[in-house]
Amino acid sequence: MSKxxxxxxxxxxxxxxxxxxxxxxAVRRRDLxxxxxxxxxxxxxxxxxxxxxxxxxxxxxGSAGWQPLKEMLAALSISRATAGFTPSxxxxxxxxxxxxxxxxxxxxxxxxxNDLFVEVSVANDFVDKLALYTTDxxxxxxxxxxxxxxxxxxxxxxxxxxxxDGIVALPLIGTLDSAxxxxxxxxxxxxxxxxxxxxxxxxxxxVPTVDTLVAQHLLKTITAARLMGAECIISGIRPQIAQTxxxxxxxxxxxITKAKLSDAFRLALERSGRKVTRADxxxxxxxxxxxGV
Amino acid sequence: MERIPxxxxxxxxxxxxxxxxxxxxxxxxxxxxxxxxxxxNAKGVLIDISSLEIVxxxxxxxxxxxxxxxKVLDAETVVVGMQPAVAITLVELxxxxxxxxxxxNVESGMEYLRETVTGHxxxxxxxxxxxxx
Numbered sequence: 001m002s003k004x005x006x007x008x009x010x011x012x013x014x015x016x017x018x019x020x021x022x023x024x025x026a027v028r029r030r031d032l033x034x035x036x037x038x039x040x041x042x043x044x045x046x047x048x049x050x051x052x053x054x055x056x057x058x059x060x061x062g063s064a065g066w067q068p069l070k071e072m073l074a075a076l077s078i079s080r081a082t083a084g085f086t087p088s089x090x091x092x093x094x095x096x097x098x099x100x101x102x103x104x105x106x107x108x109x110x111x112x113x114n115d116l117f118v119e120v121s122v123a124n125d126f127v128d129k130l131a132l133y134t135t136d137x138x139x140x141x142x143x144x145x146x147x148x149x150x151x152x153x154x155x156x157x158x159x160x161x162x163x164x165d166g167i168v169a170l171p172l173i174g175t176l177d178s179a180x181x182x183x184x185x186x187x188x189x190x191x192x193x194x195x196x197x198x199x200x201x202x203x204x205x206x207v208p209t210v211d212t213l214v215a216q217h218l219l220k221t222i223t224a225a226r227l228m229g230a231e232c233i234i235s236g237i238r239p240q241i242a243q244t245x246x247x248x249x250x251x252x253x254x255x256i257t258k259a260k261l262s263d264a265f266r267l268a269l270e271r272s273g274r275k276v277t278r279a280d281x282x283x284x285x286x287x288x289x290x291x292g293v
Numbered sequence: 294m295e296r297i298p299x300x301x302x303x304x305x306x307x308x309x310x311x312x313x314x315x316x317x318x319x320x321x322x323x324x325x326x327x328x329x330x331x332x333x334n335a336k337g338v339l340i341d342i343s344s345l346e347i348v349x350x351x352x353x354x355x356x357x358x359x360x361x362x363x364k365v366l367d368a369e370t371v372v373v374g375m376q377p378a379v380a381i382t383l384v385e386l387x388x389x390x391x392x393x394x395x396x397x398n399v400e401s402g403m404e405y406l407r408e409t410v411t412g413h414x415x416x417x418x419x420x421x422x423x424x425x426x
Contacts, residue, residue, distance in 0.1 A: 157393040189377030196397055229373060229395035229402070 002122040004101065005058050008110050009050055015100055016046045022096040032083055041076065041093075048072055058126040061133075073130065074137040079143030091131045098127040105285045158184045160191035167199045167268045168192065169261065173206030181217035185224055193232045199268035200225050203261045205236030215250040222255055231271070233257070235264035299320045301327050304407055305337040306330065306368075307399075311344050319355040326359060338363050341399055343374025346358035353364045353388040360393045369409050370394065373402035 008015055020042050024035060040129060046208050048069045056065030066226040073094070080090045091207065104214035152172075157180070163169050169183065202218065221231040235258040237245075245252060258264040269276060295318060296354075300307040306329055308322070326338065360370040371394040383390065396402035403423070 185381060186377060189380060192397070193377060198397060198401065220384045223389040224377070224384045227380040227383055227390060227393075227395055228375045228377065229397040 002058050002119060003108075004105060004119045004122055005052075005056075007104055007119075008101070011104060012046070012050055015104060016043060018100045018103065019046070019097050022099060023093065026092045026096045029085065030090060032085060035173055036250075045069070045072060045076075060123050061129045069130075070133060073134050074140075076142035077134050077137035077224065078144070082145060085138075087135055087138055091135050092095070094130045094134050095127060096124065097130070101127065152182050154180060158187050160187055162191075162195055162197070163201070164269065166194055166195070166197050166272055167201070168197045168263070169201040169265075170204060171203045171206060171261075175208060176214045177218050178213075178217070180230050181221065184217075185221045188221060189224060189228060191202055192225060192228055198230055198272060199233065200230050201233045201261065201264045201268060203236040203264070204234060205238070205261070207241075210241045210244055210250075211251060212248055215245065215248070215252070217253070219252075231256070231268075233264040233267060235259070235261045295321075296325065301329075303411060304335055306333070306335045307339050307340060307341070307412050309341040309344075313347055313391075314345060314352045316351055319352050320395050322363070323355055323359050323392055327362050327366065330363055334415055336368045336410040337380075338368050338379060339399065339402050339406060340370065340372045341374050342372060342379070343376065343398070347374060348379045348382055350386050350388060352384065352396070353383050353390060355392050357388075357392055364392075367405060371396050371402045371405055372396050393417070 014055055018118075021038050023038055023042055052065045052069070056063055076093075077090055080093075105116060105123060112168040122234055157173055158170065161169050161171070168188070170188050170191075174180075174186065176184070188200060189201075191197070202221070204218075207214065218234065222234075225232045233256045234252070237257055237259060255268065256264075258267060264278065295312070297308060297310055297312070297318065300309075308326065308327065310322075312318070314322075314415055320367065329335065338359075340359070342356075356372060360372070363370045373396045375395060394405065399401075
């Protein structure tokens with residue numbers, strides 16, 4: 001049974017001061033965090049260590065008594081992750097408690113080498129566990145940030161725009177994978193229902209490569225749109241992509257393809273019984289007629 | 294027994310599926326519809342599945358069958374109002390239902406039927422006129 005915890009609680013003023021001093025030397029990110037904040041965070045964490053329920057030991061970090069400390073460390077690491085600290089900068093916050101505890105052990109048990117060794121190794125284990133937990137939480141926080149960004153990118157990258165009454169377009173940018181196809185398909189079909197569109201133009205100018213998988217995804221989307229009663233036109237096929245498609249033996253014969261978005265739009269207008277003409281200026285039509293004749 | 298009502302509108306039959314389709318119901322619909330087509334000599338069938346939220350491969354196949362059967366009986370079939378989720382499910386099941394005409398809603402479905410079926414009617418009438426003449 002280690003006596004270190006009670007030693008910490010007895011010397012709380014000294015331990016906290018020593019730790020804060022070491023923190024100031026170790027954490028060199030004045031741009032992200034001020035000394036004052038650092039100090040208040042340290043004292044909050046220290047007060048949690050200080051007030052663990054009786055019977056909680058430093059050896060047993062898994063026990064319920066340490067739960068408040070874990071929660072606090074997790075919150076701290078996640079906020080560090082979002083603020084832009086590196087993993088080591090985050091871990092050093094906890095690790096700098098180690099020399100403080102060693103010094104405390106030395107003060108109290110320097111007479112007996114055996115006691116000293118026991119207390120030092122307990123302190124070592126404890127701080128290591130804290131640091132590992134902090135790093136885990138930090139990575140978890142980072143993962144959350146990445147996942148959120150991915151989600152945002154997915155939503156941003158699949159805008160469905162209405163070109164005309166009853167004609168929607170979906171300009172695709174970036175490589176199509178299964179997850180994105182799902183989002184693309186859903187947002188396109190949803191837009192078809194919402195805008196009551198009979199024509200959907202999928203523009204793949206921004207898709208860098210089209211392989212069999214991408215083509216299959218496209219065909220799926222087109223089939224689903226057709227099942228709902230809308231017609232799909234693919235536009236923006238670049239020469240290289242046309243070559244690839246033919247070389248790969250992908251059958252796009254049942255699909256209407258156009259080279260440019262404008263061609264696809266013109267076709268959709270035609271099919272919906274509309275015609276684009278130049279607006280007549282005052283006497284434009286009269287003047288144009290003789291020239292035509 | 295549970296049945297899906299089939300409404301008659303002139304030359305067209307209108308079927309609105311409002312309940313979850315199970316296999317038996319789909320087969321009953323297939324029977325009833327083919328009978329009605331011959332009975333009223335319908336030229337077009339409009340099936341509205343906008344309230345249908347769950348479709349399995351059997352229902353998909355039955356819809357395709359109904360369309361083919363109607364075709365044999367000289368009636369155009371148009372399926373309208375398929376939900377996005379249903380369309381995705383059918384595609385994922387590998388059922389692209391190539392024989393079925395689809396439309397966004399009842400209105401555009403009716404429009405399509407009128408366009409295609411009126412052509413027939415006019416030619417029929419023309420034929421009738423010419424024989425009378």
